[in-house]
Amino acid sequence: NAGVMQNPRHLVRRRGQEARLRCSPMKGHSHVYWYRQLPEEGLKFMVYLQKENIIDESGMPKERFSAEFPKEGPSILRIQQVVRGDSAAYFCASSADRVSFLYEQYFGPGTRLTVT
């Protein structure tokens, strides 16, 4: 059973360009979460999505950032007009359907974004 997959693993963008980060959840998982990690810090929650729905985007900056999880295909985190402060590791996690109220989140390997 393949784990959470993220691509690309490394992404370099110049200031002002767009960054698209993709996440394929584990098989059978329909809940996806995005986290951001700055150097030497813990992970910070950004957004929680279910298929075709954004459930909570309270951790996502109001401008330039957007996320989607379409009916078919991976979840996408999109950053428009990137700035140097966007340089970070972005992790995606997924979890199973809420058959029970308690479930673990399984994390992907992350995408390291560098803005030059």
Place this chain on the structure above:
Amino acid sequence: DAKTTQPPSMDCAEGRAANLPCNHSTISGNEYVYWYRQIHSQGPQYIIHGLKNNETNEMASLIITEDRKSSTLILPHATLRDTAVYYCIVYASGTYKYIFGTGTRLKVLA
């Protein structure tokens, strides 16, 4: 903000037990204690979780005090591959958002 406090770093000799403490004095009755680790900037890896009883799996043991205000993650025979940052997270059932603190950087020494 994270509801947990952990020591920033610890060392452990290879083959010995590593005991990682976590304080969560404001934990609520419906909140669980989860442990994850992050090895060299990889994605966090789930280790174990518990509510009030001690738990054990193939990776580790989790000891939660009776008042639930603190817990200890035990790696019974630490190896060099256990060198990582360990995060203790308090997580309420029915919610979905993990709030990570800065964790404990465990270094296992040969």
